[in-house]
Amino acid sequence: MMTKAEIINQINDVTSSLIEVNLSEEQNFPAEKDGLIYISGNHDISISLRNISYADIYDILRDGKNYNVKLIDGALIQMMYSFDNEQNLKKYRLAFFPSPSLEEFQNNSELYEIDEIYADIVHKNIITTPLRFDFDPSNHEVIHHPSSHLTIGQYKNCRIPLHKPITPYIFIDFILRNFYNTARNKFSEKLSFDKTNNFDYCINDLEREILHLSIS
Template sequence: MNNRKNILREIISITYLLMECNLSVVQNFPIEKSNRDGSISVEWKNIKNLSISLKNISYIDIYNELDDNRDYNIKLLDGALIHMMYRFKDNELLSHRLVFYPSPYLESYQNDPEIYEIDEIYADIVYKNIVAFPIRFDYNKDLIDGEFNHPKSHATLGQYKNCRIPVYGPMAPRTFIEFIFKNFYSKAFYKYLNTKLPDYCCPFNTIEKAETTELHFNLAYN
């Protein structure tokens, strides 16, 4: 996974696959951008205002700003937005930010159920008791805040400031996309993506020993 070109190719491959399966309606292909500190980011062109996602405002306002500015890699058929951003230096992974922003507007379509009967991507997300909230996977090589406080690799559910669930290690794009579709678009995953996603990039372990004794995401591979 410590290979910028592999990550770039994997995101491109995933983007084309989602387009071919008609699961992506808008997409921004990844680019490489040189930063002042000598690092290189894999992101999309013309990023506008990602800091909006960290502000103390309603989720619908965050979603609207990202959507209006087209600040995402992929916009899914149901309006969900996907971010996949990585930063490298000397081909070493420094950080990543992987986010799933489900659409907060599905409830407005409940009066037209025929929409959902046509396309299987909606099958898992149309129930009225579902609450949309973002899911984020972060990795930062330089975090030294200590075990349990701020794991180098962690998951955040919703907008909770101190929600940092330890993760086994950095997450490859393919792993992230599989997690999102398998858990939130299960029917679409098994129909369109199960055998077509690119191979995994090689992962590595960053979780602290003490963190493994707590509830965490295990990304170890055989």
């Protein structure tokens, strides 16, 4: 079982590693109190669940520095866990909020056009889609609300089951591998985070029978 201390160390390591490879523009290292691992400062994450436009959600999170890491393309990363003791995970929230605006590209297009990492975000057919991994067994409902799940976009009832909770390393590897690897610069290989996952399985047998995500 992953401990609270191990999770804090992983978040710190992820943050430092993103700085080292120049993917982080701004960052807030994690804080911990009473079993809660949260973003430094007193940040309210409820804004991301309100019925307002995604652009407004993003702006409020960005302006309030409500993120662990702000990536160089403006995307925001949130990593928050809650334990009721050193080893008993209660819940977590791991979120990826890509920038909904290409204003920076419009103002400094020459910087983006020479860098392969920005090739996707400047294409007009790209749709900005936030992702969120949640672990919340206290609200588990078979199939309708899996204990561990992925939400794509802000869709209220989009909850794709996961076999088990995931670590910060696995989360960041997923983001880098799918959104930031380029033909010449594979960040997921350069950083090579340990994807060992000692959390217990939590998927229900009925949830195994529908499309779901799995990692050993």
